[in-house]
Structure formats: C-alpha cells, structure tokens
Amino acid sequence: FSILAVGVGVLLFVLYYLYAVVLSDEDITSVIAIHQSEPLFVLILAALLLKEVPSSRELLGFLLVLLGIFWFTYSPKKSVAVALISTRSAVILAISAFVGASATILSDTVLVDISVFDIVGQSALGYGGAGLFALLIGHYRRAALDPGRLGMARKAGLIASTGVFDLLGYVAFYQALRLSDSPAMVAVVTSIHPIYVFALSAALAHFYPLLMRENNGNGRMTRKAVGSLIVALGVMALS
Numbered sequence: 001f002s003i004l005a006v007g008v009g010v011l012l013f014v015l016y017y018l019y020a021v022v023l024s025d026e027d028i029t030s031v032i033a034i035h036q037s038e039p040l041f042v043l044i045l046a047a048l049l050l051k052e053v054p055s056s057r058e059l060l061g062f063l064l065v066l067l068g069i070f071w072f073t074y075s076p077k078k079s080v081a082v083a084l085i086s087t088r089s090a091v092i093l094a095i096s097a098f099v100g101a102s103a104t105i106l107s108d109t110v111l112v113d114i115s116v117f118d119i120v121g122q123s124a125l126g127y128g129g130a131g132l133f134a135l136l137i138g139h140y141r142r143a144a145l146d147p148g149r150l151g152m153a154r155k156a157g158l159i160a161s162t163g164v165f166d167l168l169g170y171v172a173f174y175q176a177l178r179l180s181d182s183p184a185m186v187a188v189v190t191s192i193h194p195i196y197v198f199a200l201s202a203a204l205a206h207f208y209p210l211l212m213r214e215n216n217g218n219g220r221m222t223r224k225a226v227g228s229l230i231v232a233l234g235v236m237a238l239s
Contacts, residue, residue: 004110005119009126011103017134018096022089029224030072030085032197033231034093040065041101046182049105057237064234069094071227084223104186108177116174120167189235198228 023031040062047053072084110119134140148155176186202221 002110002114002118002122004106005114005122006126006129008103008107008110008119009123009128010130011099011106012123013127013130013134015096015099015103018092018099022092022096026085026089027220027224028201029198029228031089031093032193033224033228034069034072034085034090035097035100036231036235037065037069037094038097038100038104039235041098042104045101045105061234061237064237065231066234068227068231068234071223071230084220084227104177107174108186111174111178116171116178119174120171123170124167195228195232198224 019031019035043058043062069090073087073090107119107123114122135144145152150158173186173190176190180186
C-alpha cells in the first residue's frame with residue numbers, strides 16, 4: 001500500500017473536477033487543446049525536481065504550445081471573431097494541467113516501488129474516495145442524480161463507458177511511465193489526443209447533436225483546426 005498512489009487518485013479527481021467546470025461552458029475542442037499545457041508543467045517540474053535540463057527543441061515546443069493557447073484565447077479588436085475560449089476558462093485549465101503534471105511526476109516516483117496494477121487500483125481508491133466525499137455536498141449530489149436531457153439510464157451508461165476508457169488509458173499511461181526514463185516524454189506523447197478529439201467531436205456534433213454540441217460557425221471550425229495544429233506541433237517539438 002502506498003499513500004502516494006492514493007494521492008495520485010485524489011489529484012486526478014481535482015484535475016477532472018476543474019476540467020468539468022470549464023467543459024460545461026466551452027467547446028470540447030478548445031478545452032482539450034488548452035489543457036495540453038500539461039507537458040509544459042511536467043517539463044518544469046521535471047527540471048526542478050529531477051534536474052532534467054530542457055533542450056532548445058523542448059523550449060521551442062514550449063513556445064509553440066503557449067502560442068496555441070494564445071490563439072484560442074485571443075479575440076482581435078474590430079473583428080466579429082470572438083475568442084474560442086474565455087481567459088477565465090484558460091486559467092482554470094492551466095491550473096488543472098498543473099495538477100495533472102503533479103500527478104504524473106508523483107506517479108513516476110511511486111512506480112519505482114509498486115506495480116502498474118497496484119497504482120491503478122490504489123489511485124482508483126483515492127479518486128473514488130474523493131468522489132464520495134464530494135457527494136456529501138448537496139449541490140453535487142443533486143447534480144449527480146439529475147437525469148438531464150439524456151435521461152438517467154443513458155447518462156449512467158455514458159459515465160460508465162467513460163470510466164472504462166479512462167481506466168484502460170491510465171493502465172497504458174502508467175505502463176509507459178514504467179518503461180520510460182522521462183515522465184515529460186510520456187506526458188508529451190499522450191498529449192497528441194487533441195487531434196483525435198477534434199475529429200471525433202466534429203463528427204459527433206454533425207451526426208449526433210444530442211450527444212455533442214459544438215459551435216463551429218463563423219469560421220470557428222477553421223480557427224480550432226489551426227489552433228489544434230499549433231499545439232500538436234508544440235507537442236511534437238517537445239517530444
């Protein structure tokens with residue numbers, strides 16, 4: 001048993017909570033792209049705690065990811081175009097990304113002493129415990145039991161499906177951390193998923209608008225594509 005592994009789960013709960021707060025107001029494509037600032041924090045924490053010195057290429061990637069974040073939050077004056085995401089949401093996502101980076105560094109440390117499935121199980125214990133604690137608060141309990149526009153059965157099914165995919169993703173992520181010498185590298189490689197989210201969300205918004213709502217009018221689709229590409233190039237440079 002490792003209290004640090006349980007702590008990883010608590011950090012992941014905080015990460016997803018902040019992520020969900022923003023997601024209720026913003027398009028998923030913009031949210032996921034901004035959230036990819038996580039490798040920047042992993043890079044910084046790895047440099048401070050593990051004495052890993054960033055290369056010039058990693059610094060270029062750092063700047064590209066920052067440029068991508070600026071692209072999403074910038075709204076030019078005298079233009080009908082508005083920012084793809086609010087500055088408030090971007091700040092919350094940056095905090096969420098820092099929490100995620102802390103969880104990554106902590107996971108890399110814990111994996112020295114325990115197995116992948118140990119950290120998966122114990123972090124799930126921390127995550128679930130934090131969730132049960134949140135349910136003690138009436139506001140969150142009512143939100144959890146609200147069927148919403150999908151209905152309780154479909155909502156529960158989607159949440160369960162998300163949990164399964166998330167679990168499989170973290171098993172692969174922890175295994176990659178165990179095999180790699182650099183937690184920053186692992187965080188970077190896994191951060192290419194805005195490309196997948198961009199494609200899947202566009203398809204879902206078009207064919208299944210009940211499940212996915214995205215504002216892609218007035219050139220926003222193209223702007224999202226360009227911003228996601230800038231972030232992806234930054235991630236590639238970081239790797």
